[in-house]
Amino acid sequence: MREVTIVGIGQIPVSEYWTRSLRHMAHDALMAAWQDSGVEEVDTLYVGNALADELSDQKQLGALVADFIGQRGIAAARVEAGDASGALALHQAYLAVASGMYDTALVVGVEQMSAALPVEVISATARFLDQEYEATMGATLNSIFALMMRRYMYEYKVPRDAFFAFPSTAHQNAVNNPNAMFRKAIKESTYKRIAMISEPLNMFDVAPICDGAAAVMLCATDKLPVLRHDGPPPVRIAASTVATDAVAVHDRQDPLFLEAAFISSQLAYRQATLNQTDIQLFELHDSSSIMAALSLEACGLAPRGEGARAAAEGLIALDGPAPISTMGGLKARGNPAGATGIYQVVEIAQQLREETGANHISGAQAGLAQSIGGTGATAVTHILTQL
Amino acid sequence: MREVTIVGIGQIPVSEYWTRSLRHMAHDALMAAWQDSGVEEVDTLYVGNALADELSDQKQLGALVADFIGQRGIAAARVEAGDASGALALHQAYLAVASGMYDTALVVGVEQMSAALPVEVISATARFLDQEYEATMGATLNSIFALMMRRYMYEYKVPRDAFFAFPSTAHQNAVNNPNAMFRKAIKESTYKRIAMISEPLNMFDVAPICDGAAAVMLCATDKLPVLRHDGPPPVRIAASTVATDAVAVHDRQDPLFLEAAFISSQLAYRQATLNQTDIQLFELHDSSSIMAALSLEACGLAPRGEGARAAAEGLIALDGPAPISTMGGLKARGNPAGATGIYQVVEIAQQLREETGANHISGAQAGLAQSIGGTGATAVTHILTQL
Numbered sequence: 067m068r069e070v071t072i073v074g075i076g077q078i079p080v081s082e083y084w085t086r087s088l089r090h091m092a093h094d095a096l097m098a099a100w101q102d103s104g105v106e107e108v109d110t111l112y113v114g115n116a117l118a119d120e121l122s123d124q125k126q127l128g129a130l131v132a133d134f135i136g137q138r139g140i141a142a143a144r145v146e147a148g149d150a151s152g153a154l155a156l157h158q159a160y161l162a163v164a165s166g167m168y169d170t171a172l173v174v175g176v177e178q179m180s181a182a183l184p185v186e187v188i189s190a191t192a193r194f195l196d197q198e199y200e201a202t203m204g205a206t207l208n209s210i211f212a213l214m215m216r217r218y219m220y221e222y223k224v225p226r227d228a229f230f231a232f233p234s235t236a237h238q239n240a241v242n243n244p245n246a247m248f249r250k251a252i253k254e255s256t257y258k259r260i261a262m263i264s265e266p267l268n269m270f271d272v273a274p275i276c277d278g279a280a281a282v283m284l285c286a287t288d289k290l291p292v293l294r295h296d297g298p299p300p301v302r303i304a305a306s307t308v309a310t311d312a313v314a315v316h317d318r319q320d321p322l323f324l325e326a327a328f329i330s331s332q333l334a335y336r337q338a339t340l341n342q343t344d345i346q347l348f349e350l351h352d353s354s355s356i357m358a359a360l361s362l363e364a365c366g367l368a369p370r371g372e373g374a375r376a377a378a379e380g381l382i383a384l385d386g387p388a389p390i391s392t393m394g395g396l397k398a399r400g401n402p403a404g405a406t407g408i409y410q411v412v413e414i415a416q417q418l419r420e421e422t423g424a425n426h427i428s429g430a431q432a433g434l435a436q437s438i439g440g441t442g443a444t445a446v447t448h449i450l451t452q453l
Numbered sequence: 454m455r456e457v458t459i460v461g462i463g464q465i466p467v468s469e470y471w472t473r474s475l476r477h478m479a480h481d482a483l484m485a486a487w488q489d490s491g492v493e494e495v496d497t498l499y500v501g502n503a504l505a506d507e508l509s510d511q512k513q514l515g516a517l518v519a520d521f522i523g524q525r526g527i528a529a530a531r532v533e534a535g536d537a538s539g540a541l542a543l544h545q546a547y548l549a550v551a552s553g554m555y556d557t558a559l560v561v562g563v564e565q566m567s568a569a570l571p572v573e574v575i576s577a578t579a580r581f582l583d584q585e586y587e588a589t590m591g592a593t594l595n596s597i598f599a600l601m602m603r604r605y606m607y608e609y610k611v612p613r614d615a616f617f618a619f620p621s622t623a624h625q626n627a628v629n630n631p632n633a634m635f636r637k638a639i640k641e642s643t644y645k646r647i648a649m650i651s652e653p654l655n656m657f658d659v660a661p662i663c664d665g666a667a668a669v670m671l672c673a674t675d676k677l678p679v680l681r682h683d684g685p686p687p688v689r690i691a692a693s694t695v696a697t698d699a700v701a702v703h704d705r706q707d708p709l710f711l712e713a714a715f716i717s718s719q720l721a722y723r724q725a726t727l728n729q730t731d732i733q734l735f736e737l738h739d740s741s742s743i744m745a746a747l748s749l750e751a752c753g754l755a756p757r758g759e760g761a762r763a764a765a766e767g768l769i770a771l772d773g774p775a776p777i778s779t780m781g782g783l784k785a786r787g788n789p790a791g792a793t794g795i796y797q798v799v800e801i802a803q804q805l806r807e808e809t810g811a812n813h814i815s816g817a818q819a820g821l822a823q824s825i826g827g828t829g830a831t832a833v834t835h836i837l838t839q840l
Contacts, residue, residue, distance in 0.1 A: 067552055067553040067554060068552075087585065089585075110695075116512065119506035119507055119577075119580060120506055120507055122584060123579075123580050123584040123588060123589075124580055124583075124584040125503065125533060125534075125535050125580040125581050125826075125827075126533075126534050126535045126581055126700055126826050126827060126830050126831055127533075128534055128541075128697065128831060129534065129697035129698065129699075129700055129713070129826065129830035129831045130583065130700045130830070132697045133697065133698070133699045133700065133704075133830075138697060138698060138699060138712075139696055139697060139698070139712070139713070139716055140696070140697060141544075141694070141695035141696060141697070142695070142697045142831070143532055143534060143541050143544075143545065143695070144532070144533045144534060145530055145531070145532055145533075145545075146512060146513075146514075146531045146532075146533060147512075147513050147515055147516065147530060147531060148512050148513045154515075154530050157528075157530075158530065158532075158545050158548070158549075161545070161548050161549050161552045161554060162545075162548050162552075164552040164553070164554065165454055165548045165549075165551040165552035165553075166454040166551070166552075167454060167548060167551065190506075192510075193506060193510050193511055193512040194512050194513055196511075196517065197509060197510040197511040198474065198476075201510060202510075307528070308497075308528035308529070308530070309526055309527070309528060310515065310516035310519045310520065310525060310526060310527060310528070310529045311516065311520070311525060311526070312516075312520045312525060313513055313516055313517045313520065317520075325525075325526070326516070326526070329526055439512075439513045439516065440512075440513060443513050443516035443517070443520075444513055444515060444516045444529070
């Protein structure tokens with residue numbers, strides 16, 4: 067298996083682009099990643115996208131985007147697994163380069179949600195759930211998160227306000243990220259009185275509906291000498307792993323344990339031959355505060371039932387032992403579903419390349435990004451290290 | 454790059470399954486493929502599907518199907534490129550095994566279309582087109598095929614009835630295929646008077662709305678000795694290639710040349726180090742009669758503008774020099790969009806394993822399957838040979 071390296075990164079600010087189409091957003095992120103790399107020729111393209119089918123009336127995004135970036139003819143594919151689509155597309159691109167069939171690969175995660183009516187977005191993202199057992203009963207993504215959170219509060223005797231650390235950290239870190247949607251710190255007093263989305267989940271507990279695109283250029287490590295030498299430092303993909311779980315939460319062995327996230331992170335630690343203490347930052351899937359807590363636990367960063375409390379005690383701060391959402395996370399940078407997984411990886415590359423300014427994690431030599439589809443059915447973990 | 458082999462195949466009859474859900478159909482095809490193989494452990498799963506988002510309200514099909522076949526936990530992905538989804542999923546599975554990360558992979562193409570209203574299916578498949586330049590004007594898949602066909606008739610002075618050879622051959626061959634939807638030969642007199650779908654395309658020129666699932670089990674060739682030895686003969690994947698073109702037909706260099714199909718087939722001949730005359734059968738993408746003619750030309754089996762005439766003169770018959778649709782093709786076996794590409798590959802494997810009864814192509818040692826997304830934006834070509 068060939069080693070694979072990230073040689074270029076690109077992103078557009080997460081925002082609401084009501085007048086900008088999907089292909090334009092993908093183009094801008096991809097061209098930034100391409101320019102950032104020393105690569106001349108692109109061999110294949112992967113597009114991670116969750117919602118274009120219903121929200122943009124568009125399929126075959128692989129071919130569409132390949133053409134729009136001037137690469138008509140190259141191999142291209144669209145990959146989907148809810149809001150893990152971007153990360154899963156990266157895994158496929160990683161395999162494509164590792165196989166030896168392609169030397170370079172562009173990957174873009176792209177999503178346009180804000181041009182549709184919110185009710186359409188809610189219906190569309192409910193398709194990340196199990197249609198026959200969850201969505202058909204009227205459940206939405208946030209309503210299931212709310213059930214999980216209430217069970218967590220009951221089971222582990224955690225008060226609702228203990229979850230404040232997640233949005234608080236995310237918003238604080240987003241202040242210094244020019245690509246984040248919400249660049250404003252939040253106060254605990256506001257958190258305590260802001261409107262509920264689906265009790266006990268409030269507006270600060272969930273990621274916003276938004277648009278975005280982020281991209282990376284991959285290159286086989288044995289082809290690096292061919293690239294120009296004045297580019298930014300390449301970043302090594304030390305692990306790329308995928309695991310799955312039941313789509314319906316009630317069908318899982320334990321509704322409060324993200325089994326797929328656990329398996330995928332264990333496989334990643336093993337592939338990278340690193341353990342948690344060798345890794346300086348963790349971009350986890352904080353699509354809601356409860357998912358952030360469960361992700362910490364699944365990745366072995368906090369004991370079962372202790373995720374929220376540990377976060378409140380400083381675990382996840384920029385200077386803590388396991389910083390998460392270092393550029394704002396899904397909560398404050400924004401969670402443009404199929405694009406999110408690539409934003410996470412781009413941000414870790416920025417940390418390793420020391421391009422994160424005041425948010426830089428000092429001594430960062432390895433970072434873990436974990437993206438989760440919906441309530442936990444698909445989990446994709448990448449570990450990046452300095453080359 | 455590791456060699457990859459097909460060690461198991463499975464399919465359910467193409468039909469209208471109004472009371473059977475997507476996951477059940479995928480399960481049945483996958484279990485058949487698994488049982489057919491000598492494989493004990495499945496390392497990863499790929500699901501090719503085009504329309505579940507809107508027609509079944511379901512995403513994250515990778516995780517959903519993995520769980521439903523009792524393989525909760527394994528890596529899984531859903532791949533989409535219109536009606537080339539199944540074949541593109543196979544390409545990704547091929548890369549996954551070739552890379553060395555996974556030793557075995559299950560691939561299923563699955564689609565449920567008939568439970569939705571026809572108007573919903575027409576809208577959904579219009580998403581295979583370019584939304585901003587084609588679908589938004591009211592174009593549908595068949596209306597664009599009709600424009601291409603009329604241009605072809607004008608440009609190359611081909612009468613409409615010359616296309617009869619395509620549905621005629623497909624229906625004739627489907628008679629002996631227990632998995633085909635239409636097992637009845639058609640008469641030229643009927644073809645001449647049957648209702649138009651979108652002039653000059655009539656009901657016999659287009660594939661039906663239908664449901665189906667087909668699956669294959671892949672295994673790294675270097676792991677074959679581990680398998681049980683009494684199974685059916687394995688089939689080698691000698692080539693697996695992908696190419697793309699503009700999604701909008703008016704944007705292509707020549708609207709009557711399937712550039713992606715051409716590039717993909719040329720890459721496949723090169724990868725397999727075979728040329729057309731070394732290959733005894735060709736499962737092409739006859740989603741409409743005009744696509745069948747253009748596919749023949751793109752694959753180098755007929756000169757430009759001669760596809761329909763050559764077909765009428767016996768080129769594509771079971772005993773002709775380039776048999777196509779040997780088990781009924783998209784037209785008569787049926788075209789369950791995201792499943793089609795796997796049906797084609799399963800049928801070629803059946804031919805190479807001599808399981809096709811009266812339709813067996815004598816001396817078949819190599820077969821080519823080509824799947825196309827929509828009107829030609831994505832093309833995936835596989836060449837299979839006896840091991």
